[in-house]
Amino acid sequence: MFCKLALRNVRRSLRDYAVYFLTLTFGVCLFYVFNALDSQSAMEFLRAGRGSGTVEAIFRLVEVFSVFVAAVLAGLILYADRFLIRRRKRELGTYYLLGMPQGAVARLLVGETLLIGLAALASGIALGMLGSWALDRLTLSMFLAVPDSLAAFRLSLPAVGKTVLYFGGIFLLVMLLTGLSVSRSRLIDLIRGERKNEEQARRPLGESVFLFILGCTLLGTAYVLLLTRGLLRVDGIFFLMLALGTAGTFLLFRSLSGFLLRLTRGHAGYYRGLNMFVLRQWSGKVHTNCLSNTAVCLLLLLAIGVTACSAGLNDTISGAVGEDAPYDLTVLNYGRGAVYERADLAALFRGAGIDPDTAFDRMESVTVYYNDPAVTGVGEESAYAAVSLSDYNAEMAGRSLPEMEEGDLPAKTEYPLVNGPAAQGVIVVPNAMTAALEPRRQMVNINYRGDTARVDAAVREALERGGFGRGLDIQGNYRLDTYYDLMGNKLLTLYMGLYLGLTFLLTAAAVLALQQLSQASDNAVRYQLLSRLGAPEKMRRRALTAQVALAFLLPLVLGIVHAAVGMTAANAVIAQVGKVDSVRSSAVTALFLLVVYGGYFAATCLGAWRAVREAGGRESGSRPFR
């Protein structure tokens, strides 16, 4: 019978707390997707190839972050569970009144938690498999070239095991705490559970203003500290800055309700429609919820910051591939015994079984000379090598880049001439001057024809096979190598950003949604009264939406301000690595925010309205006079 009761209760709460259940599912799904990364074909591809270092770094970071993410989600689940239990105090009291022993009630609740946990785990992992596959496809689509055999649907058993272990642990903890709190509760508290004093004493304006100004000052100090000291100096003052920021946020929330209420009260709009009602609803809750609002605001700051930073860094990295490796391959001929000797590479390739005419689009040889300051007039410290104007212009013409004029010489190369680090510190000199310079090495730039991955594999095989150069020291700088290195880094930042950012965003939105939905029963009574007073349905619905929107917007606005300041500091760090495209990263972040946060907002509005309507339906159930 308990089983039946538990099952019925779960079915009902699934409907009532769809938001809670969905959050659990998404949490499990997120956890699975990122812990299943090592079974992804994209990762295997990277690991097998040249990006293995970053792949290992990704896995290590996922492991570390997963503990963190699990802790955040555990906090959320415990918080949600406490909310749900408190909402059901009356129901539990009724069980006791009907003579159900305490142990049985505790068992009932534990059974319910177990059922919900199992359902969330199963649906989360199922969704996670789909998500993992989609992420794999997305990752692969970012590669220039991959074998077609990849991108199959895979299941990662270790990830399933880990997810079950972590979330099993969390649910076990929740069940334990639930059982404990229920077996300790007293009947009278349960029966009176719904009757609570609405603590809404008026706070003097002076106090609100003082707290508001104090909060602003603390926040301002924290901002100034962050902007002047930068993001990366982690010491005592860094933590002081965090503490100041948190305290400032808390005080703002604490003082805002009294402050805003007084500001708007004299205003004519206060007495229009349900404005007064909405503002009061919101201000009462903003005061009691200021602690959780602070937490939500900080979570949002982390979510926005992490997502925007990773998106920004990601773009910086993508831009770097083209600059570091303008050609598919640069062959470096170091000569024979460190003495310069020009080689006929076309012949060498033919000898190795590769026909340059069919395999390559173009093949250009560039001779690099030692820079002799006595001849060129440019110091060795600023340029270590020189090329002739005709070689340089030929390369530039092939890439449709601006060529140089004889009159400007000698000058540093405007664009890299070859793949790899050798591209820096080269000067261009007039053709005639090269006669006076000592040749250093030969560099041959090659672009492949046809399937990049296939040609690259063949060329690599040929170059690395002994005897390709017939005694010459010949090496290759492959664009794909640079590319995979960068791809690895790119994925690392992107994945970690997504993982953490989504977790934070999800948690923040879920806390707000639960807060709003848990007020549904109180709200139902109020909205029913509004209906009796003749407020039309449209007006009531708009008021409810406005109430939820206010609850969602306030932490978001402050979170965005925090994030904007934080991003300014973070960009200073990223700018050392490369340029940040802040418009694009902001757009990506905004999109994420819109989808996740907006989704929760919409779900909350619908849920809250349904709760209000169902409660109202009891009175006007027969829908009279329609």
Place this chain on the structure above:
Amino acid sequence: MKAILTVEQLTKTYGRGDSRTHALRGLDLSVLPGEFVGVMGPSGSGKTTLLNCISTIDAPSSGRVLVEGKELGTLRGKELARFRRERLGFIFQDCNLLDTLTGLENIALALTIGGVPAREVEPRARQAAALLGVEEALEQFPYQMSGGQQQRVAAARAMVTAPALILADEPTGALDSKSARLLLEQLSALNREREATILMVTHDAFAASWCRRILFLRDGELYRELCREGEDRRGFFREILSVVSELGGDGTDVL
């Protein structure tokens, strides 16, 4: 004089088949402007059903309810909400005030919902509060007020829109005798001085003795009608008690 409220052959049945319950069986009544009418009867007599039909919370099975000559059955959606907020005022036994709003704001709400210009709202709300003697509760939240103050604030809210008809459902039900007396005094003053039309449902003979006319219901039908002559509330109270004992006389229902 033209009646403000007319109820014609009102019936209401719940359920169907064998389990059918007749809450009202062809009730006729009318209320003139400025009347203070009480509706009494044992539980199950149809008092609440009658009030629900008049207040448009429930729809009758047959018969008509007219307020100011307008048949309620013809009202739909927006018109209905408009009718409720402009022509009717409500006072309930409990759940009357919004716990998040102050007394003043609770009264003002009835006006702002109706779209009264913002600058008229506060003066009108204060005026209504003064009429019911609850100025001291204007800045308080409901949980800070006594039960009597809450009900008088609710009464102020019910009359602030100058409705055609104020409907009161057991307004003294949750009050101690002193608060109940104060509320009834204010209601009857409202009726006398403002000529507000009030229809009050109660099962308390003391509360009913403040009314000018009392309709007794039994089993969904009009059983008796009593009118008060002059200001003799004591005599009227005794008359009411005798009808009440008569009503409960046939045994099963002890009121």
